[in-house]
Each structure stands twice: as structure tokens, then as C-alpha cells.
Amino acid sequence: MPRTANALLDRLTNLLGPDAVGRRSAERRFFAQDALGSRAAASEAAVPLAVVRPATAEEVAGVLALASEAGVPVVAYGAGTGLMGGARSLRPGLVLDTVNLNQIDVHPADRLVWAGAGSILADVDSALRQHDLCLGHDPWTFPVASVGGPLSTNGLGYKGGRYGGMGDQTLALEVALADGTLLRTKALRRHSTGPDLARLFIGAEGTLGVITAAALRAYPIPERQELRAFRFRRFEDGFAAVDALTALGLRPSLLEYSEEHASPWPELSTREEEPPLLYLGFEGFAEEVEASLSRAERIAAGHGATPLPQQQVEDFWAERHIIAERFARNRGNRRRRNGWGDPGLVRDYIHVSLPPSKVLEFRDICHRQPSRQGAVLFECALWTGPDCFSAVLATPTADGGQERLQGVIDALLMSCQDLGGSMEYVHGAGLRLAHLMPREHAEGGFDLLQRLKRALDPEAILNPGKLGL
Ligand SMILES: Cc1cc2nc3c(=O)[nH]c(=O)nc-3n(C[C@H](O)[C@H](O)[C@H](O)COP(=O)(O)OP(=O)(O)OC[C@H]3O[C@@H](n4cnc5c(N)ncnc54)[C@H](O)[C@@H]3O)c2cc1C
Incomplete structure (x- = not known):
């Protein structure tokens, strides 16, 4: 050394x-x-x-x-x-x-919690529940992720349709800057006194400062929660239903709509076609939930939905964090960590946001474009609303599958950007999407990000190379 x-x-x-x-x-x-x-x-x-x-x-x-x-x-x-x-x-x-930045300080009268950046989301939620309050951010990784992680990626959880992403639920931040000074903003719902400085660090992935604590909104524990599952005949029908209920102003606390496609390589995967499936939920005070649910059921029926057994959606909800718990248990065991079934195939996913009017056009691109490069669309899904679109792509591992798939993914992300969309709605850009950041923030945005970076971190010590900075 x-x-x-x-x-x-x-x-x-x-x-x-x-x-x-x-x-x-x-x-x-x-x-x-x-x-x-x-x-x-x-x-x-x-x-x-x-x-x-x-x-x-x-x-x-x-x-x-x-x-x-x-x-x-x-x-x-x-x-x-x-x-x-x-x-x-x-x-x-x-x-x-x-x-060690794990202090949790609930302010029940102000319906907020100051939580240290290293506090685990589930622990913050448990502390709030002692005051009949709860967190609105509920990602798959709820039992294991810290507060600072989802703030720094502006993450999104299952309940994002009702409560928004992590940034939407943040009232204030305490941040350490590269020169050793501290910033603490005011925990208020509104201020009209210049730019909200806390926003600068949300989604910044530790490149502009290190978040030490956050004031997060706390919500009343819902009086009632209702969950439903529906099948649709075609993806377009369910999309129209999701778009209509969003346009009406309904704010579901669960909205996951997905379809799966059969593998064209039966020797590598026995995966079969699964028709589109919508999991939908509402929570809040009883009358609100009742009214939202009955209107949503009418909208779904109007688009040809078939209700599915209640147990199916109840099981889905109860098991929603299992994959992250498994991930946390297997950490360090890298062989198991990277496994995703079907060893003869490589798969990868994209999570893009688009104007709702462009989503079906982009889905068509996801069907057509990869097949020209030897890959296929295995799954596509909407999460929390009609504008957040995810897709799983696959290709045989042989003959440079990993690199081939990377090319397919990059081409799709650029097509999304060309349609006016954003290349990622949930996980951040980190290292993986850093090369596409100048294109993502074209028209002056990336240049401004670079200037902010130089002003706040002149020695370039804060998480260099991430977000392309
Ligand atoms: C199985 C699985 C499921 C997932 N599901 C979801 C999901 O549903 N929704 C979702 O949003 N994400 C999901 N993720 C991604 C991930 O869990 C989230 O991004 C999570 O918020 C990261 O939190 P973390 O504490 O692990 O952060 P880390 O991975 O440790 O850090 C994430 C980024 O934030 C930066 N960072 C961390 N703490 C600070 C800080 N205090 N100040 C400044 N920068 C900081 C890091 O440098 C890094 O760039 C999933 C991941 C897995 C493995």
C-alpha cells in the first residue's frame, strides 16, 4: 500500500x-x-x-x-x-x-420520520407502526435495503402507484459534501424559496454528496386493503384498462401487469406462453378503497377481463419480498447469485418509462428488433402505471450470448430514448448504463450535470465513473 x-x-x-x-x-x-x-x-x-x-x-x-x-x-x-x-x-x-448511521426518530404529529441513511427500510417501517404510521416505499428489497440506497437511485416500490417513488416521499435530506461541510434542508411539504436542494441528491448515486439522514413522509396504516387478479385476452386490452383507470385518477397500491412468451428454443427452455395477468390493489380509508375498487373492476370488465381466484393474488402479495430475502442469504456465493434458470440461455431486463401513448409502439419494437439479433422478448410488464414498462430479453449463451444481449439491450434503450422515454425508471444508471447517460440527458442536461459535479466535487472523489460522471 x-x-x-x-x-x-x-x-x-x-x-x-x-x-x-x-x-x-x-x-x-x-x-x-x-x-x-x-x-x-x-x-x-x-x-x-x-x-x-x-x-x-x-x-x-x-x-x-x-x-x-x-x-x-x-x-x-x-x-x-x-x-x-x-x-x-x-x-x-x-x-x-x-x-452505523441507523438512528430512527419518528415525529408522529408531523407525520414524518428522520431516518439515518443506513437504517433498513423494514426497521423504519416497524418504528412507524408503533405510532399507527407506515412507510410508502415497498420495493422487493424492503427487508434488506437501506434508506440511503433507494434515495440515491430514486427507487420505486410496489406501492408506487399510490405513494410515488422514494424521491416523492422525501421531505428533507442531510448530506455530507466532498469538502467536509454538511447540508440539512427543512422537512416541509412545500416551500417557495428557491430550488429544493434536497432534490439535487435524490438519484445522484453518491456522486454529488453522501446522504447521512432523510426525513421521509409517514402514512396512516391503511384501514383497508383489497387485492384482485384478472386475465386479459390480449396485452393491448389490459393496457387500455390500466391506462383508463390511471386517466380517471385512481391510485392503485398494487399494479403489476405482465405477459410471458414461449421459448423458441425448446431444447434450452421449456417456457410456455402465459396470457396477460393483472394484479391490482387499493389501500386507504374504507370508503375510498371501496369506491376505487368497484370503479376499477368495472373498467377491467369493460376491457374483457376475467377475474382469477382470490388466493392467487393473496399469495403473490404475501411472497413479494422472498426473492430479496433469498438474495441477501446467498450474498457472497456468487455462483448461486448469478443463476436465473435455463443455463443455456442468458437473460437480461430493461425498465423504461415512456409517454403512455408510446408504450405499445415500444412493445412492438421489443418484439421485432431483438429477433434480428438472435434474441427474443420473454416477458413484458407494466409496473405501478401505464408508463413504466419492463421487458425480459433472452438469447442462447453460446457464441457470445452475453455480448449479443448487451447489444440488443443498448439498441432497445436507444429506441426508447428516441421515442421520448427514459432508459430506466427504477434501479438507477450506476455503472451499467453510464455509457448512455450523455444520450439520456441530451440538450444540455449532461453538460449541466458535469458542471454541477465539478463544482461540488472538484477532486472527483465521490463514486467516480457512476452515472457517467
Ligand atoms: C432481488 C432484487 C430486487 C429488487 N427490487 C427492487 C425494487 O422493487 N425497487 C427498487 O427500487 N429497487 C429494487 N432493487 C434494487 C435495489 O434493491 C435498490 O436499488 C435499493 O434501493 C438499493 O439499496 P441498498 O441499500 O442496497 O443500496 P446500495 O446498493 O448499497 O447502493 C445503491 C446506490 O446508492 C449509493 N448510495 C448508497 N447509500 C448512499 C448514501 N447514504 N448516500 C449517497 N449514496 C448512497 C451507492 O453508492 C450506489 O450507487 C432490487 C434488487 C434486488 C437484488
Whole structure:
């Protein structure tokens, strides 16, 4: 280790204490990676110099000041469940593990909670439930993800149709800046006093500052929840129903609409065609839920929906976090982590947002364009509304399947951008989509992002290489 790095680690040990500066090789290797796995392997992970665990905002600010002075990169790390390589270390530097920033302070009268960036979402929700309140953000990773992770990717959960994404539920932030200063904004629903500075750090993936705490909206525990499942004959019919109920102003607390296609390679996968299926739910006060549900059922029936057995949607809801719990259990076992069935196939997904009027056109592109490159559309879905469209693409592993699929995905994402859409609605851009960021923020946006980055982080220490910054 170079002398300057040793000197930095000594200064960090003085600041945080020896227990909060992890130098063990296995620990450093573990924290070099997040859940991106083997995809985007072109940017191999670099083993960090140390994993630091500050316990207060002032300590985080102190770490950043020392790192800036030494010109050493700092990657903020929550639970490492991010799928885009946002928390992958690209150069030997510091991983700033937020695990000790875990204070949770409920303000029932103001219907908000100040939560440390390292608090686990499920723990924040449990603290709120003691006051008959709850969180609105409910991603698959609810039991394991930190508060700082979804803030930094502006994540979206199952209940996003009702409560919005993580950014929509955030009233204020406390942030440590690269020069070692702290920012704390006011936890208010509205202010008309210049730009909302908290917004600058939502979705910034730790490239502009490190979030140390957030004031999140707290919602009353719903009086009632109703769930339903429907089949449609054609994807277009269910899309029209989803679009109509959204246009009316209904705000479902569950909206997942998906269809699956048969594998054209029976020797590699026995997957069969599944007609479109809509899971729909409402929650809130009893009369609101009753009225929303009865109107939504009428809309679905008007588009030819067939109701499915109630148990099917109840099971879906009860099991919605299992995959993330399994992921957390298998962390470190990379062979199991990257498995996704059918070893003869590689699969990958996209999650794009589009003007609703362009969604069916884009779905057609997802059918046609990949087949010209030896890949197929396996699944497509709407999540939380008609504008958030996901697709799973697959191709045989043989003859460079991984690279072929990467080309297919990039071409689709660019087609989405050309239709006025955004290449990602949920997971952030991280490392995986960094190369498409200039195109995503064309017309002056990317240039402005770069100027903001230079102003806030002149030594370029904050999560370098992510978001293309
Ligand atoms: C099986 C599975 C299912 C998933 N389902 C969903 C889903 O339904 N919805 C969804 O939105 N996401 C989902 N994800 C992605 C991931 O769980 C979310 O992005 C999650 O919010 C990441 O939280 P984390 O604590 O693990 O963050 P990390 O992975 O540790 O970090 C994510 C990014 O945020 C940055 N960061 C972390 N903490 C801070 C901080 N305090 N300050 C500044 N930057 C910070 C990191 O540097 C990184 O760039 C899923 C992932 C998996 C593996």
C-alpha cells in the first residue's frame, strides 16, 4: 500500500477509532461489489483500501474532507442490493458503509420520520407502526435495503402507484459534501424559496454528496386493503384498462401487469406462453378503497377481463419480498447469485418509462428488433402505471450470448430514448448504463450535470465513473 494511503488510513483511524476502519482482505473484497454480478464485467471491481463506518454525520463529513485532501475515491454503500453497479469500487479507495448511521426518530404529529441513511427500510417501517404510521416505499428489497440506497437511485416500490417513488416521499435530506461541510434542508411539504436542494441528491448515486439522514413522509396504516387478479385476452386490452383507470385518477397500491412468451428454443427452455395477468390493489380509508375498487373492476370488465381466484393474488402479495430475502442469504456465493434458470440461455431486463401513448409502439419494437439479433422478448410488464414498462430479453449463451444481449439491450434503450422515454425508471444508471447517460440527458442536461459535479466535487472523489460522471 503506498505511503499516502497508509497515512490516510491512520488519519481515518484517529477520526473514527480502529473498529470503524475495516482493513481485512475478505471484508474489503466483499464490499468491492454490489448485486450487479457478472454483467458489465468490462469494469472489474477494484479492492478498496478500507471499509469505513462512521456513526455520525460529522464523522461522514470528516471522512470526505480527508479523502478529498488525499484525492482518494469514496463509494457510499448501503446494503449492496443495487443492480446497476452503483456501489462497485472501480479504483482502490474507501467504501463508506452507512451501517452505523441507523438512528430512527419518528415525529408522529408531523407525520414524518428522520431516518439515518443506513437504517433498513423494514426497521423504519416497524418504528412507524408503533405510532399507527407506515412507510410508502415497498420495493422487493424492503427487508434488506437501506434508506440511503433507494434515495440515491430514486427507487420505486410496489406501492408506487399510490405513494410515488422514494424521491416523492422525501421531505428533507442531510448530506455530507466532498469538502467536509454538511447540508440539512427543512422537512416541509412545500416551500417557495428557491430550488429544493434536497432534490439535487435524490438519484445522484453518491456522486454529488453522501446522504447521512432523510426525513421521509409517514402514512396512516391503511384501514383497508383489497387485492384482485384478472386475465386479459390480449396485452393491448389490459393496457387500455390500466391506462383508463390511471386517466380517471385512481391510485392503485398494487399494479403489476405482465405477459410471458414461449421459448423458441425448446431444447434450452421449456417456457410456455402465459396470457396477460393483472394484479391490482387499493389501500386507504374504507370508503375510498371501496369506491376505487368497484370503479376499477368495472373498467377491467369493460376491457374483457376475467377475474382469477382470490388466493392467487393473496399469495403473490404475501411472497413479494422472498426473492430479496433469498438474495441477501446467498450474498457472497456468487455462483448461486448469478443463476436465473435455463443455463443455456442468458437473460437480461430493461425498465423504461415512456409517454403512455408510446408504450405499445415500444412493445412492438421489443418484439421485432431483438429477433434480428438472435434474441427474443420473454416477458413484458407494466409496473405501478401505464408508463413504466419492463421487458425480459433472452438469447442462447453460446457464441457470445452475453455480448449479443448487451447489444440488443443498448439498441432497445436507444429506441426508447428516441421515442421520448427514459432508459430506466427504477434501479438507477450506476455503472451499467453510464455509457448512455450523455444520450439520456441530451440538450444540455449532461453538460449541466458535469458542471454541477465539478463544482461540488472538484477532486472527483465521490463514486467516480457512476452515472457517467
Ligand atoms: C432481488 C432484487 C430486487 C429488487 N427490487 C427492487 C425494487 O422493487 N425497487 C427498487 O427500487 N429497487 C429494487 N432493487 C434494487 C435495489 O434493491 C435498490 O436499488 C435499493 O434501493 C438499493 O439499496 P441498498 O441499500 O442496497 O443500496 P446500495 O446498493 O448499497 O447502493 C445503491 C446506490 O446508492 C449509493 N448510495 C448508497 N447509500 C448512499 C448514501 N447514504 N448516500 C449517497 N449514496 C448512497 C451507492 O453508492 C450506489 O450507487 C432490487 C434488487 C434486488 C437484488
